Amino acid sequence: MSEDDDVPQLLDADEEQGGAGGGDAFDRPKVPMTLLTGYLGAGKSTLLDYILTADHGYRIAVCMNDFGDTTDIEAKSLTFNNPDEPNGTTDSMLTLPNGCLCCSFKDMGIQAIEDMVAVQKDKIDWVMVELTGLADPAPIARGFWANEEMGDLILDSIVCVVDTKNVLKQLAEDRPDNEPNEAEKQVACADVILLNKTDLVSPETLSEVAESVAAINPTLRVFETVKSRMPLDSLFNLKAFTSSAAAALPEGKACCADGKHDHDHAHGHRNAISTVTIPLPVLTGAQWEKLSGFLEALLWDGEERPPGLQDPLPDVLRTKGYVRLEDGSERVVQGVADMFEVTTPRGSTRDGDPEPSPKMVFIGRRVDERLGQALRSHVGF
Structure with missing residues (x-):
């Protein structure tokens, strides 16, 4: 290999250091971040509205593509300094009565999120970043993960929401040269999946969806939800990118949000x-x-x-x-x-x-x- 060749992206870390590469020189505590993915109409915004308005006890900074319909209720607009902006400020943030923060960025890049966390770090327990419905989460996760050592964030997990009424059709969409489509990539990269809108499908359809999802990614923690409602502690502090908890690798089990039953899933997959x-x-x-x-x-x-x-x-x-x-x-x-x-x-x-x-x-x-x-x-x- 010549001196000009790139080196492999191999990270070697001790788990106690917290984060890819083992933590920065100042050993600052990290704020866990969840990437929220899912196809258009799956129920991501419904989950975020619940987080921003319910009395759940967490202080969560939700980074949305755009403000939702309910996030301005009893909220106050805030700004924080950013010397790179012409007017010295970045896009607005909303402080909500339940202790959460909602922010909307034109550029949902790594630096924008890091800037927000640096200013608000003492006020938040958890950051959730909403990705667009057609986004491939892999390069976004890679970007955050690769930059953990010098920032205040640590990538905790990728959560995917799917619409059980339409996801089978979305997963079956063909792409040139048998490339995986957006819905497949989102399921493949996720650590947790919410099979949402289960009240709109038959038990037979729900079972088929569960089997198809597990066929793509049998390591998922799977929850069946209505209106994206579920205990938030099942989404928080999973340490899916750093912890021995990830070593258990759940093998095709699904459980309801109430934990009352599960299904066994096959692992074959007919798509890309x-x-x-x-x-x-x-x-x-x-x-x-x-x-x-x-x-x-x-x-x-x-x-x-x-x-x-x-x-x-x-x-x-x-x-x-x-x-x-x-x-x-x-x-x-x-x-x-x-x-x-x-x-x-x-x-x-x-x-x-x-x-x-x-x-x-x-x-x-x-x-x-x-x-x-x-x-x-x-x-x-």
Whole structure:
């Protein structure tokens, strides 16, 4: 590799440091951020209106594409200084009676959100950023994740809301060259999904939706909702990009917002995005080094090809994994697009999570058993 080549986007972090790259030099506490995605009309705005008006006890800064119909009720407009703006201020914010903040930015970029958090950090517990209905969350998540070390935010999770009445049609929309469509990408990148508007569909349709969603992404925490209502503590502090809680990798279970029942889901998928789960044995140190090298070659868009894989190569959107080593240590792997992080978890898993079993999970385009065969052959198990 020449000196001019880019280095792989591999992050190696200790979980206690909090964030990709292990925290900044000042060890400042981070504010968790959720990216909220979902197709047009799924119910994102309904969820945000609930957050901004209900008495739930959280102080949440909601960054919307535009102010909703109810967010100006009893609210006061605020501004904060931004020296890069001609008039010295950034777009308005609204302070709401329940302690939440609502802000609307023309540019929903990383710097705008970071500026807001820097000024309001002592007033907020949690930031939720609404993405547009046609946005691909992967590059947005990658951007925030890659910039965590120097900012006040830490990417907590990606939450997707789907309209159960229309999502099957949205997932089936064809794209040229069998490219994944927007709805598929949103489901594939999510950590939590709300199957919304369940009151408008039959139990048979709901079951089909649950199966289709789990086929794309079997690692999801799935909730069935009406008008996007659910306990907010199920969306908050998930640590999906940094914690050993992610190692449990829920395998195709769905539960209602009241937690009363669940469904088992199949993992096959007929469309552009698929998932492969590769069970792992307890690895030696040498095998772990081989696995790490395989991940670098697979996820980094460079000259090195993944060992044992031929064209067409997989296009991986999300990577999740839990590894146990012979010396008793553990590793959690989290990835989005061409960047991945390895953490050494400490402490127990999140309450309610099953005990994790070692595995690697890849979600993306052209992800199939070829990938499992190549990884097993290279690592040697």
